[in-house]
Amino acid sequence: MEAFNLLPVYKVENDCIISMQGDVTVAFKLSLPEIFSLSTAEYEAYHQGWVKAIRLLPVHSVFHKQDWFMQDRYRADFENVERSAASGFLSRSSERFFNEREFLSHECFVFLTKKPAGRKLSSSAYSNILRKSIVPPSSIDRSLVSDFIDVCGQFRQVLEDTGFVRMEGLGNDDLASTANAAGLIERYCFLLGKDEASMIGDIQVKDGLKVGDKHLQLFTFADTVDLPSLCGSRINYDKYSSDRTKFSLGFATPLGQLLDCNHIYNQYVFIGDAQLTLKRLEAKKLRLQSLSGYSRENAISRDAVNDFLNEAIAAQRLPVKAHFNVLTWTGESVESRNRAGGSRGRLEVGSRSSGAAEVKNMVSAAMAKMDAIAKLETAGAPQVWFAGLPGNEADFPMNDTFDTFLEQATCFFNQESSYQSSLSPFGIRFGDRLSGRPVHVDISDEPMRLGWITNRSKFVCSPSGAGKSFLLNHMLRSYYEQGAHCVVVDIGHSYRGLCDLVGGYYFTYTEENPVSFNPFFLGDGEVLDTEKRESIKTLLLALWKKDEEGYRRSEYVAISNALTMYYAFLDSNADVFPCFNSFYEFLMSEYLQVLEDGKVKEKDFDVSNFLYVLNPYYHGGEFDYLLNAKQNLDMLHERFVVFELDNIKDHPILFPVVTLVIMEMILSKMRKLKGVRKVVLIEEAWKAIARQGMAEYVQYLFKTMRKFFGEPIVVTQEIEDVISSPIVKNAIINNSDCKILLDQSKYQNKFDQIQELLGLTEKDKALILSLNKANDPKRKYKECAVILGSGHTKVYRVEVSLEEYYTYTTEEKEKVLVQEYAARFGGMQKGIEALAEEIRSRGG
Structure with a gap:
């Protein structure tokens, strides 16, 4: 039989999919919240948003949510890396370091299908020749189709009003293939990735599902016996929880981002006639009542049906039918596929796992985390898989569904997506918390535009050894490469390497070479x-x-x-x-x-x-x-200046004079460099400045710099400094809409003080106390929590290349080694490159 006789899709037109049976399907692409970014209360509000939106759908409609998770690799973009700056080689080294980094990409689609009221299957007793029309009358009634599209618009509006989801309607070209790109229907048929070229393959349903060279396995939630006894909008994620905090995760997230293999998670809700459903269940209860005397199982079933009916009436629940399944596939490894001229580096699960047996174990373990039992579909797999084709939801085999309420069904939805890069041209490279994939993050301009913050001031709190130097060096290097003027007031020589690399001015006091201005x-x-x-x-x-x-x-x-x-x-x-x-x-x-x-x-x-x-x-x-001084005179136009005050911080004459000179230079840059970003980083030196009667200057800086495109950043190590210093409390914290905290585990028993002082929410607290709790032992990195205003907190990895590491390091032994190589190879950049290459060649 030819393919077009089997394909249930008749036509794609007016941005709708029309099936052979007259079903109308409207499709959307969704942007979901990023994983590890929602609180307990937000999960509940999110869940209620799904319930309200689906309640709008008419009788005889199908809600189908389809989440695609495909293994991918980060592709470095060397062409756009700035090469003119002296530190541009760090950007290139970072691109090389992350090139081919494996991660799980995610796409989410929602299909809303309206079945015609008179839809029937053809049979010899009801032949097409006896019909006035092949399709039911409601399918060709323009007003009914228009009404359904209006309902889809209302569905979208209600869901977007929650603030958690953005929806984009899919057009004809997105659904049906074009000459240059595969549409969603073709992608599902042949399991193609977002950027993969069209490739037709054979589809086999005998002796297991197979699409081309991909072997499919289908795992279902289709029987209430195998479902968890309790469900909710969220679960505790033990890896990131502590004795004092419970870290929230979506209930079905184990089947989403945490299931690290190629898979599609299908979620179906079938909206029927509620009154007919309740009437059917009442009849079932009566039958079980009459049989309860013969079997205890019948009595238990009768009570269960009775409880269901009571809840439906008392709590005004909407009874629906639901089905959930996970479709996985395995194939050849990426290496062999590349040798065969395959799909432009697309990573198949075979490159990281041994095949179907391991994937089966992974899915079973993921379902066990939800307290559910995985069922591997065999006989019914082709029908369930075929019903997942966009536009064919109405042909889903209803014997594979179960009765439940809408509130319970929506608990099984995948709620989160992977980390997304900002579209802002300015920003910093951080890492995805799950895989370390690079993401572009703007913590300055974009939050201002969105109204999350009212100033760019930043307060950084990091105990010793938590990765503060790497984070701040990384920030300064990113800002510098994007045209900012950076002034650092430091105690501890943390920025010598970066300053030397970019050719900045480094002011420090020694007996042989005293500081001069x-x-x-x-x-x-x-x-x-x-x-x-x-x-x-x-x-x-x-x-x-x-x-x-x-x-x-x-x-x-x-x-x-x-x-x-x-x-x-x-x-x-x-x-x-x-x-x-x-x-x-x-x-x-x-x-x-x-x-x-x-x-x-x-x-x-x-x-x-x-x-x-x-x-x-x-x-x-x-x-x-x-x-x-007769050298280093033009400080106004010097873009990277470091003042190292360690040797003079207690000097009664030198320190006040140097501080005044620094103030003058910062104020001059602030007022005279129009339209140029100015960054002033005051490390632990703020304590010495405040002690010398310069507290008013720090206060003035934080209150004024925002008017001049400035970003003051103050850093502290000890929580006691935060609590005891009125300067930090009144001037810095109150005027810093961006707070960055690193590992605070040593303070978790007295974190309540910090929470109150910094104005942190319970969500912020849970995220901060989860830092570094489940780091990948195969990689070296630290995590940081970025808090932007109220309610916008995210945790990122700070992971750097070997070249960046030796530029930023504060270990004395390593700094001496870098200086030796710089002297030997004739410059900081050449020295670092040689050192990194030597360490890599040794397998370090």
Whole structure:
């Protein structure tokens, strides 16, 4: 018999599938919530959304949800990796590292089918020749079809209003094949992946299902005896749960993302006439009542039917018929398929498993997690498989369904999808929590556009050893490669490797090479504006007066006038280099003449005291290097600057001066670089800054930078710092809409304090305390929780290539090794490349 005589689909038109029997099917593609992102309350609300939407469907309709899970591999995109930046090679190394990374891709479709009211199967007693029409009258009634399409629109609206699901209507080309792409109907027939080219294969139903070279197995939920005794919208996921938190997962997720093999999960709900169903069950109860005296089983069945009827009436439940099945397939390995010129690298299950026996064990184990028993269909498998063809839902063999309520049936729906990359052009590469597949994540611009956050400020809390340095180095490198200006205030030399790699400025204090600045220098195109003037005056007053000393208004005005005269002097004396030395000499010569002329009275400005106190910063003084730098002068246009304060954090003179210079530079970048992203990362140095009376600056920074396209990031290690510091509590946390937390397991017994302080929800708490609980032992990575505003929390992997690892490492032994290789091979990049290649060649 020819194929078109078997295919139940008559035509695809007007974005609908019309079957040979006159059934009308409307198809949608769904975007589901990402796995590990919903709370207990959200699962319940999500579940109720499905119930409300399906209740809209008319009598004699079929709801069919079809989730495709296919093994795939990440394909590196080397062409779009930026090569111009010095750190571009890290992006390339990351692409190589993740290339061919295995993961499970997911697609979800929903088919809504309306069966004609007079639909009957043909027979000799009711031949087509006796019919007025081959198809039932309702199939050619335009108003009835139009009404059903309207109901489908209402179904979509109700489901999208939950906020958990996005739906996209599938058109003719999506359903029926085109010259360039296989449609969904063809894809189901031949089990083709989303990007696979059309390939026709033989379909065999004798001695087991086989499509081309794929051997199919069908596992069903078709008998209430094999179903779990209890079901719900969610279950506890023990791997991520703790003594204090229960981690929620969708009830049917073990048959979705957690079932790591090629499979399709079909979920059917058949909407019949509720009154007829209840009437049928009443008759069944009476029969069982009359037979209950002969068998205890009949008495138990009678009570079960009676309970079902009571619940249907009392709770206004909708009785439906349901069916759920898992279709799996195994085939040749990807290696042999590639040798044969196969499907562009599509990964078959054979590359990771031994075949049908192992897949059967995997499905059985997954169903056991739901407290259900897997049934391997054999005799009825072809009919069930064929009914899964889009548009053929109405021909499902009803003997393979069971009676239940809609609320219970929807518990068996797959609720989640895999992690999705953001479409935003700006972002960071993180890893999918399940497989580590790279995902592009925007934690700055997109959340602002969506209204999740009102500022880009970030607060990072990470105990020692939790992966903080790798996360923040990775963030800074991503921001830098995308054009941002990065300023880091650090204690601990965590960013030396990245700074050297990108050719940035690294300011640190050593006896041999003390840190030096030049706040008096004006770069090309820079003028002595009010901001520059104020920053120099603030610096000079800080050098002159102690913290507890105030200054008179006359002294402030005198210094301001002195600066104006100094820069006028520079304009007329081009050979004089602007620095503190020349300013000091100007005061001793030109400005003293002004005093002698009586233009400034000595009681208003004690210039002798001023010169005496500032003498240590002049040529020959103890700190003459500090404000007279002749290199690294143009800080405004330098895109990566690190200030390492470890050696001077307790110095009573150097630390306040350096801090003021840093402030001036950050403020200058903030106000003068229009339309350029500015990132200011303050590591543990914030504690030293606050101790030195600079707390107001940190507060100002967090409140103001958002207006200038800025992102202040503050990092702390100890929870006690968060709790005890009013600076962190009042200024930083309250003005940070993005919070990033790493492994907090050591604080889980006192996490309630942190939860209250940071304003975390129970969902946030469960996600944070699940960090690193079930990491893949074969891979090296740490997890982080990103909290954006309220209700948008996600956990990601921070996994890096070998080149990135040696760039970011803070281990002293490894840093020394990197420096040795950099010296040997003539540069940081070449040294890291050589070191990584050597380690890989040793199998490290």
